[in-house]
Amino acid sequence: MPSPKSITTATGSLHTQSKSSTWLRPTGPTTPATMTRSLVVDLHNSASFPTLAVGILLGALREAGHQVELLSPLAHDVVILQRERRETFWDDWKRRLHLSRRPILRPLRNWARKLQGRGQGRPHPRTLQETARALESKPDVLLLSAYLRHYPTVMEIGRLAQEAKVPLLLGGPVFNLTETANEWLSIPGLTAIVGAEVDRSLPAIIEAVANQEDLLQFPGVTLPDGRTSGVAPPLRALERGPIPDFSNFPWDRYPVRVIPILAARGCQWGRCTFCSDVVTTAGRTFRTRPWEAVLHEMAELAERNGTKNFQFMDLKLNSDPAQMRGLIQNIQARIPGARWIAAVHVDERDDSGLSASELKAAATAGMRRISFGLESGSQRLLDQMDKGCRVEINSQFIHDAHAAGLSVRCTMFRGYPGETAEDLMQTADFLEKHALLLDRVRFNEFTIHVGTPIHQVLNESPTDLPELEVLDHDPLNARLTVRSAERLSGDYHRALARVLRAVYQINRQALRPEAAAFDGLM
Secondary structure, eight states: OOOTTOOOOSOOOOTTOOSSOTTOOOSSOOOOSSOOEEEEEOSSOBSSSOOHHHHHHHHHHHHTTOEEEEEOGGGGTOOOBOOOOOOOHHHHHHHHHHHOOOGGGHHHHHHHHHHHHHHHHSOOHHHHHHHHHHHTTOOSEEEEEOOGGGHHHHHHHHHHHHHHTOOEEEEOTTTTSHHHHHHTTTOTTEEEEEOSOOTTTHHHHHHHHHTTOOGGGSTTEEOTTSOBOOOOOOOOOGGGSOOOOOTTSOGGGSSSOOEEEOSEESOSSOOOTTOSGGGSTTTSSOEEOOHHHHHHHHHHHHHHHTOOEEEEOOSOGGGSHHHHHHHHHHHHHHSTTOEEEEEEOOOOOSOOSOOHHHHHHHHHTTEEEEEEEEEOSOHHHHHHHTOOOOHHHHHHHHHHHHHTTOEEEEEEEEOOTTOOHHHHHHHHHHHHHTTTTOSEEEEEEOOEETTSHHHHHHHHOGGGSTTEEEEEEETTTTEEEEEEOSOOOHHHHHHHHHHHHHHHHHHTSOOOGGGGGGTTOO
């Protein structure tokens, strides 16, 4: 099933339809062979905007004439995902503890991480209570689209479904990874795990469950006994998919009405060694759709949901610069007053769609915030990551985006294999020089995810990364726990402290007023 942000290595696009507006889908439901009633529980439950993956599920079923009920825990005062916010001293202290590599702090850090993980993974009693109540009406199937962190909650909901004798279908962004899917087969009451983009096939899958037919006729399905129909191919002709349905989300609980939207799936670059997005169910290979189709969907969703604020959930909106230009040049004519934010990939392409004039045009067209993966201020590390970018290009982009009036956000991490004190000093230099041009920095610890290029290197040529010691291979969460075998110097710790000080100085600032409505998103 699709997921909000799993939505890359080959290039290419799908500009193949005629001028007959094939993206205009017929209105009104069709009559399914078997009338079914589904219950969808939104485990993503963002406190900021509706869940795109769940909206796609609802849209697919309702366009096919199926009945479907949404249970959003947020509507019952359950808030799981908190927005990023203007940081306080407490936020800075927690980040310093979490990212510290000093041996003396390791016991405290490990205890804090374990405590945080236990709190985040614990099923919320209200979610279980409302799910049990909804299952009393005996829907034909219970649908869950889950992230891996939801495992404890999925286990408990599975028990509820088993007791109610309601079939459970589970999907999520990484269930195309066989090893990970197999780790989830012990979920009580499980009928099948679906590791596929089911935008068009979901109604038929639900009918097959209701009629007790063989689910292995559908690609990407794994049954509790381990039988599988194989890895599903990436979905093509995206313009033929359903319009997401957000009508039953608790719009009154969101601080600002923001509609999530996808212009394409995957990333045209798709080579960053650490990136797990490009190995997910919907992230494999880059696929786009005509900008006309995207704007048609945006206009429809704006009318349905009473807002003109949008967040593009694409991994990189500028993967297809021509599509991005089409959106920028036509969005205000199609949706007057639209405001939107997006993430991009800053790189060395001759045409990345991110020139100073194009960024200014984007701001004029309603763009308010732009996010990108900065990762490091060290060119040596960027090359090792295969980012396809240069430090000076990142710098120019930040200057141009800020000058255009955009709020600039970036993501970074500490601990890439071989990182030195000098690398961190260069990162600190970069952040300090651009502190007044950046509104937010998301700074994380480096993690190796299953299926990524760096994981493949560890599997096939571990001697290429002698500094890494693998402590645990965790297919349940699709990641590896590693530790650097290198002894870190005092210079390294001091450089890291300087980087974290720069991050805090940036994140304690107020956002540019133009982007205030999108605070915390992306």
